Amino acid sequence: MKFMMTFHWAPDTEQRTEAIERFLRTGGLPPEGVRLVGRWTSADLGSGFDLLETDDAAKLTEFAYQWSDLMELAIVPVLEDAELADVLGRVAINGPAPAA
Template sequence: MKFMTTFHWAPDTQQRAEAIARFQRTGGLPPDGIRLVGRWTRADLGAGFDLLETDDMKKLTEFAYQWSDLMELDIVPVLNDPELSEVLGRVVK
């Protein structure tokens, strides 16, 4: 499954500095078992988006835990257009 993760932090410069330092140390990569499809960060550095793919909710929770002390995370399952089209083709008559 694919998940859109939205992250943002309050304008706390110390917290933001720690998040940046952690990202630079780790590359912000998820644990094995999660594929990072893409990542985008807002130009104002206040928030961003990760598109992740996994079938392991425990690994997804592990990744969230690694960052939840520094930023607020929202994780939402998503479908791409071909997947949505397949679903709609089955249910919409």
């Protein structure tokens, strides 16, 4: 399953310096069991996102923990268009789920 992890940090020079040093030291790579599909960082260096793939939510938590002392993180599951089209095709055929 794919997950989008967004990151944001305040313009705190100490935190930014530590984040840069940690990234250069580790490559910012996730733990074994999580595949980094891609990473994009905003031009102002204030935020960005990683596209990750794993079936192990605990490994995502491990990766988030490695960076949560320096930045605010959010992780959400995401679907590719083909996966979304499959879901929408089933919903369109069967109609929306009944309200609870």
